[in-house]
Amino acid sequence: MSYRAMPKVELHLHLEGGAPPAFIRGLAKEKNIDISGIFDEQGGYLYRDFEHFLQVYEAACTTLTGPEEFRRLTLAVLEESAAHGVVYSETFVSPDFCGGGDVGAWREYLAAMVEAADEAERTMGITLKGIVTCIRHMGPEQAKTAAKCAAETKGDFIVGYGMAGAEMVGRPGDFAYSFDMAREAGLRITCHAGEWGGPDMVADTIRDLAPERIGHGINAIKDLALVDQIAEQGIVLEVCPGSNVFLNAVPSWEAHPIAKLRDRGVKVTVSTDDPPFFHTTMTDEFDMLARTFGWEEEVLSELNQTALDAAFCDDKTKEAVAKRLAAG
Numbered sequence: 001m002s003y004r005a006m007p008k009v010e011l012h013l014h015l016e017g018g019a020p021p022a023f024i025r026g027l028a029k030e031k032n033i034d035i036s037g038i039f040d041e042q043g044g045y046l047y048r049d050f051e052h053f054l055q056v057y058e059a060a061c062t063t064l065t066g067p068e069e070f071r072r073l074t075l076a077v078l079e080e081s082a083a084h085g086v087v088y089s090e091t092f093v094s095p096d097f098c099g100g101g102d103v104g105a106w107r108e109y110l111a112a113m114v115e116a117a118d119e120a121e122r123t124m125g126i127t128l129k130g131i132v133t134c135i136r137h138m139g140p141e142q143a144k145t146a147a148k149c150a151a152e153t154k155g156d157f158i159v160g161y162g163m164a165g166a167e168m169v170g171r172p173g174d175f176a177y178s179f180d181m182a183r184e185a186g187l188r189i190t191c192h193a194g195e196w197g198g199p200d201m202v203a204d205t206i207r208d209l210a211p212e213r214i215g216h217g218i219n220a221i222k223d224l225a226l227v228d229q230i231a232e233q234g235i236v237l238e239v240c241p242g243s244n245v246f247l248n249a250v251p252s253w254e255a256h257p258i259a260k261l262r263d264r265g266v267k268v269t270v271s272t273d274d275p276p277f278f279h280t281t282m283t284d285e286f287d288m289l290a291r292t293f294g295w296e297e298e299v300l301s302e303l304n305q306t307a308l309d310a311a312f313c314d315d316k317t318k319e320a321v322a323k324r325l326a327a328g
């Protein structure tokens with residue numbers, strides 16, 4: 001059976017990373033940008049390895065030239081998510097890609113995304129919130145600029161602050177200033193760690209940035225004392241198994257630690273990360289979890305509930321989403 005129709009909550013989705021290839025091809029054509037080399041014969045994204053993935057991702061992003069492109073992108077991404085049963089989603093957005101860190105320009109991009117999110121909520125029954133992310137490999141100074149943009153625009157849509165980008169660049173503590181700034185502004189905190197980095201990276205991230213959620217965090221499994229600490233502190237992992245398998249962060253679905261982490265008491269959730277790039281969807285994630293670990297509807301519902309509890313939106317939104325989950 002397929003879990004396509006089951007309502008779902010997703011916490012870890014990069015907005016540009018969700019861009020359907022057909023949408024990007026269309027934009028490239030409109031703008032006369034030749035990026036035909038990044039697609040395979042079936043029209044999907046084509047790349048060799050993680051490094052090349054980052055290049056293809058950036059090439060795709062060259063078509064997203066202004067707020068209007070981000071409005072259309074947001075709609076295209078939400079259409080895809082809604083088609084796979086997602087009723088609530090949080091997406092990573094970066095001021096570095098939307099106005100280059102200028103607060104005024106960022107506000108314009110943001111307004112375009114909010115317009116699309118409002119439309120999607122009305123027409124597709126999916127709610128979207130945004131988490132501003134700094135890009136780790138752009139360094140701590142740039143991260144402060146992102147945090148400032150986040151703090152200035154905290155509100156109904158922007159609810160969190162986090163960090164994405166190349167995990168092995170720099171140390172978490174280098175970014176403490178921007179995370180403190182975001183926290184003081186009332187934003188909730190998540191951070192990518194333990195996808196490529198080992199348990200030390202996860203431990204340092206918890207110590208220095210105090211996130212409520214960790215993006216991936218799967219390599220914590222290599223240190224069971226750390227796993228117990230994560231469970232005790234109630235830190236939620238945004239696990240993206242399809243992404244991990246596709247990028248070879250783990251060798252196979254069978255070898256993925258999500259079940260072991262859950263068995264040891266860690267709050268785990270499931271997301272797609274950059275779905276078309278990793279040839280996955282929320283339906284695929286749920287179906288593969290069911291097939292690989294024998295997780296039936298009860299466990300999958302628990303994942304949704306954990307994700308909703310850990311969502312950064314306000315209680316009123318959570319109540320509305322809970323009703324949509326219960327309606328099935």
Ligand SMILES: [Zn+2]
Binds near residue numbers: 192
């Ligand atoms: Zn990610």
